[in-house]
Amino acid sequence: MEEYAEYTSHSPEDTARIAAEVASQLRAGDIILYEGDMGAGKTTFTKGLAAALGITDTVTSPTFALVNEYTEGRLPLFHFDLYRIDSYDDLYAIGFLDYLDRGGIIAAEWSENIGGLEQELAGDSSRTILRIRIEKSGENERRIKVSGHIICPVCGGAELMRAVVKQTGEQISVCEECEALWTEPRISADNARVFAGYMESKGLKPYWNELETGEYI
Numbered sequence: 001m002e003e004y005a006e007y008t009s010h011s012p013e014d015t016a017r018i019a020a021e022v023a024s025q026l027r028a029g030d031i032i033l034y035e036g037d038m039g040a041g042k043t044t045f046t047k048g049l050a051a052a053l054g055i056t057d058t059v060t061s062p063t064f065a066l067v068n069e070y071t072e073g074r075l076p077l078f079h080f081d082l083y084r085i086d087s088y089d090d091l092y093a094i095g096f097l098d099y100l101d102r103g104g105i106i107a108a109e110w111s112e113n114i115g116g117l118e119q120e121l122a123g124d125s126s127r128t129i130l131r132i133r134i135e136k137s138g139e140n141e142r143r144i145k146v147s148g149h150i151i152c153p154v155c156g157g158a159e160l161m162r163a164v165v166k167q168t169g170e171q172i173s174v175c176e177e178c179e180a181l182w183t184e185p186r187i188s189a190d191n192a193r194v195f196a197g198y199m200e201s202k203g204l205k206p207y208w209n210e211l212e213t214g215e216y217i
Helices: 012-023 042-052 088-093 096-101 117-121 195-201
Strands: 003-009 031-035 067-070 077-081 105-109 129-136 142-147 160-165 171-175 180-182 211-216
Touching: 003 012, 012 042, 012 142, 031 042, 031 117, 042 077, 042 105, 042 129, 088 096, 096 105, 117 129, 180 195
Parallel strands: 031 105, 031 129, 077 105
Antiparallel strands: 003 142, 067 077, 129 142, 160 171, 160 211, 171 180
């Protein structure tokens, strides 16, 4: 799994905006695995997700409930706290795996407590697993790193490929289906360009064989 985007948040409002970008790419069954220290902002990020999904209920930390369910909005959101969970037996006991088939988004804090959880969940290719690490980089500043297999935010129909343009050495991210293209680390519909237009702006033929080391991200 490769890191595909890194953001800097200067406020809870920034974090909510970043969460909304991530939410725009989520589909039923997708999973978010959070990593980060206590107080880093995982619940704040989840509040932004919920708002972007159209959920109006108040989002709170599931520390004591273990899971909070928010079933209104575009997709249901199941917010887990795995701080006190350290084995697969515990996961089964709290019903975590049952939520995989409920057609919503799972957002799990303290996912790093369960060794190999990401690999265990990756067996089903119908769902996307995003790993989101939130780090304190100042009193109010947070560094947010998002990793996972990313569905094109323009057409929503294909995974994105990262490649290098042979002639220029520039690294790009591109959708083979709709030909949306990014030269920036941040991948969103707002900063997409068109593959053919980009190649022609460099004096190159808009041919896919002008790219090398392509791999899906």
